[in-house]
Amino acid sequence: MKRKITISIIISILALLFAVALGSVYISPMDILRIIGSKLFKSQLPEAFSDTNISIIWNLRLPRTLVAFVVGGMISVSGAVMQSVLKNPLASSYTLGVSAGASLGAGFAILFGFSLPLIGGFSLPVMGFIFGLGTILLGISFAGRLDKGFENNTIILTGMVISLFVNAMVTLMSAIEREHMQRLIYWQMGSFSAQDWKNLFILLPIAAVGILLVFHYNRELDMLTFGEEQAKTMGVNTKLVKWILLIAAAALTGSAISFAGVIGFVDLVAPHVVRKIFGSSHRYVIPMSALLGGVFMVICDLVSRTVIPNQEIPVGAVTALIGAPFFAYIFFSKRE
Amino acid sequence: MKKIIVRFLLVVLLIACTGCGSNDVKAPEADVKPDETQEADSDTAEDTTDGLTDDAANDEMASGENTVAADLTTDRQGNEITLPEQIERVMVAGPSNAEILVGLGYADKIAAADVYSGNVEGLNSDIPMFDMTAPDVEKILQLEPDVIFVTGMVQATGEDLYKPFKDAGVCVIYIPSSNSIASIEEDIRYIASVMGDVSKSDAIIQEMSEEINAIKAVGETITDKKKVYFEIAAAPNMYSFGDGVFLNEMIEIIGAENILKSEEKWITAADEAVVAGNPDVILTSVNYIDNPVDEIKGRAGWDAITAVKDDAVYYIDTDASNNPSQNIVKALKEMAKAIYPDKY
Numbered sequence: 001m002k003r004k005i006t007i008s009i010i011i012s013i014l015a016l017l018f019a020v021a022l023g024s025v026y027i028s029p030m031d032i033l034r035i036i037g038s039k040l041f042k043s044q045l046p047e048a049f050s051d052t053n054i055s056i057i058w059n060l061r062l063p064r065t066l067v068a069f070v071v072g073g074m075i076s077v078s079g080a081v082m083q084s085v086l087k088n089p090l091a092s093s094y095t096l097g098v099s100a101g102a103s104l105g106a107g108f109a110i111l112f113g114f115s116l117p118l119i120g121g122f123s124l125p126v127m128g129f130i131f132g133l134g135t136i137l138l139g140i141s142f143a144g145r146l147d148k149g150f151e152n153n154t155i156i157l158t159g160m161v162i163s164l165f166v167n168a169m170v171t172l173m174s175a176i177e178r179e180h181m182q183r184l185i186y187w188q189m190g191s192f193s194a195q196d197w198k199n200l201f202i203l204l205p206i207a208a209v210g211i212l213l214v215f216h217y218n219r220e221l222d223m224l225t226f227g228e229e230q231a232k233t234m235g236v237n238t239k240l241v242k243w244i245l246l247i248a249a250a251a252l253t254g255s256a257i258s259f260a261g262v263i264g265f266v267d268l269v270a271p272h273v274v275r276k277i278f279g280s281s282h283r284y285v286i287p288m289s290a291l292l293g294g295v296f297m298v299i300c301d302l303v304s305r306t307v308i309p310n311q312e313i314p315v316g317a318v319t320a321l322i323g324a325p326f327f328a329y330i331f332f333s334k335r336e
Numbered sequence: 337m338k339k340i341i342v343r344f345l346l347v348v349l350l351i352a353c354t355g356c357g358s359n360d361v362k363a364p365e366a367d368v369k370p371d372e373t374q375e376a377d378s379d380t381a382e383d384t385t386d387g388l389t390d391d392a393a394n395d396e397m398a399s400g401e402n403t404v405a406a407d408l409t410t411d412r413q414g415n416e417i418t419l420p421e422q423i424e425r426v427m428v429a430g431p432s433n434a435e436i437l438v439g440l441g442y443a444d445k446i447a448a449a450d451v452y453s454g455n456v457e458g459l460n461s462d463i464p465m466f467d468m469t470a471p472d473v474e475k476i477l478q479l480e481p482d483v484i485f486v487t488g489m490v491q492a493t494g495e496d497l498y499k500p501f502k503d504a505g506v507c508v509i510y511i512p513s514s515n516s517i518a519s520i521e522e523d524i525r526y527i528a529s530v531m532g533d534v535s536k537s538d539a540i541i542q543e544m545s546e547e548i549n550a551i552k553a554v555g556e557t558i559t560d561k562k563k564v565y566f567e568i569a570a571a572p573n574m575y576s577f578g579d580g581v582f583l584n585e586m587i588e589i590i591g592a593e594n595i596l597k598s599e600e601k602w603i604t605a606a607d608e609a610v611v612a613g614n615p616d617v618i619l620t621s622v623n624y625i626d627n628p629v630d631e632i633k634g635r636a637g638w639d640a641i642t643a644v645k646d647d648a649v650y651y652i653d654t655d656a657s658n659n660p661s662q663n664i665v666k667a668l669k670e671m672a673k674a675i676y677p678d679k680y
Contacts, residue, residue, distance in 0.1 A: 312605070
């Protein structure tokens with residue numbers, strides 16, 4: 001196990017280095033190290049370094065790669081939790097409506113120019129987060145009312161019904177405000193372009209708190225995967241734990257996608273790969289999902305910005321291109 | 337067994353759901369949609385004008401002589417059409433077509449237009465407006481249009497949205513979005529021919545050519561070309577263009593250089609490429625956010641770009657620059673003044 005973890009960490013570091021080293025513009029690895037070094041230690045760079053190259057590394061590539069890493073980690077942990085808590089290999093925050101809700105919030109901000117007081121520039125992510133989380137909470141509490149036992153299937157079904165309902169509202173809104181619709185669609189496609197350090201510093205504490213909280217419940221997560229009855233007999237307050245974990249997972253995805261747009265499939269793929277490699281104990285599943293999910297996202301982002309020179313393709317398309325076949329694989333192997 | 341069925345249904349539902357979530361429905365944008373079929377179509381359309389080089393075509397138009405009516409057995413896309421004998425009522429889908437019709441003096445014949453054409457100056461404000469990607473067939477047929485001019489961009493969905501009109505016997509004419517100035521002039525000539533008087537296009541095309549040539553004359557004298565980046569959509573999906581787009585042609589006429597000129601057609605630019613390209617001037621035709629110029633200046637890392645340092649970021653009229661019609665001349669002048677304020 002130790003060896004597997006060490007290898008994963010090495011692969012992750014390599015992937016991060018690659019992501020910073022490669023881009024539309026070639027800058028030699030030595031120069032990149034010197035640029036980063038000078039920024040970290042506030043030393044002066046020789047004149048030969050152009051402003052634009054420094055900016056590309058320090059203001060574009062580095063924050064972008066790190067935001068991709070954090071976002072990937074957040075949504076993968078979220079996916080792992082959803083799959084385990086709901087005992088459904090295909091469950092995710094998205095199926096419970098976080099993306100529909102976030103799109104609705106983003107729709108208000110983009111289509112109707114709704115802006116929050118004090119935080120004007122951050123209206124879009126904040127609205128996305130509030131509506132994304134709100135939609136899931138609505139679904140879960142609805143399920144709790146409908147079904148005293150708080151059954152997984154009830155949660156998933158109510159989540160999906162509400163998700164479809166909210167999606168319909170987004171469609172309706174777009175139909176009314178066609179002029180701004182393209183921007184909403186761009187937002188929904190997801191992108192790590194134009195991320196800056198500020199976004200990273202907002203996301204990082206949320207990620208840390210959320211992932212640590214989930215990790216704190218790793219034993220309960222293990223027990224829940226054995227079955228709720230068994231978990232109950234082992235002394236787990238299943239209803240409370242499920243509530244806490246679902247909300248934490250929703251908040252992780254909600255805040256991640258509010259900055260990067262709706263990026264699917266990573267949350268589905270990464271936890272399954274992690275379980276295959278590291279087993280299903282959540283002591284490993286949670287941190288390794290964060291690590292490998294982050295790396296997977298960094299690689300997808302790298303592909304999205306380098307596969308065609310000087311151009312970008314939506315990262316959501318890249319994750320889905322890799323994620324979709326995997327999705328089918330899980331689906332068909334389950335049927336046997 | 338029942339349990340298995342329930343699970344199976346759940347899985348199917350889940351897949352259906354995630355499927356919905358990730359479907360990227362392409363939205364209609366301004367009149368400058370990059371669309372494979374459309375590009376192919378406009379290529380074939382341009383083929384019909386083969387034999388005339390751009391300049392030759394220009395000269396011919398400019399001289400105002402030998403104005404030949406366009407071939408009216410097909411539309412600009414190559415579909416066979418049968419024109420009605422008299423054209424009294426026209427429906428128009430696509431602001432470039434509306435601008436051309438208004439420019440030709442046919443504003444009063446436009447009986448209905450799409451909502452994007454709502455901004456076109458000179459259009460009667462009381463005509464019904466409709467959604468060009470979902471036209472209200474019943475309502476429009478009731479207006480009894482003789483012809484319908486449709487921009488090629490509505491075909492992005494792959495299906496012929498205007499087939500119901502064809503079936504009802506209305507002459508539907510597709511005009512693919514033009515990618516060159518010569519092709520825009522050809523569109524104008526074609527639409528004038530359809531409307532029954534090709535000579536009406538002479539004045540417009542001549543005026544266009546004169547103004548363009550005046551700017552070209554100055555542009556040709558500029559040796560130290562400024563580097564320009566022109567943005568159609570704001571971050572994070574910075575939509576721009578390379579070679580093979582009329583806007584690229586316009587930048588060259590002004591005597592400047594598009595930093596993305598090595599690319600083809602419409603692209604989503606990578607921010608690194610823009611920063612590395614280090615443009616001297618940044619132009620934006622974005623009008624869907626409050627202050628596109630400040631948004632560009634405020635982007636992380638863009639402060640290293642010369643244009644941002646020199647405060648050379650300018651807004652160019654959205655409709656004039658995005659709709660391929662005679663109004664591009666207005667955008668051309670704005671662009672020229674923005675790039676070389678001391679020369680134009």
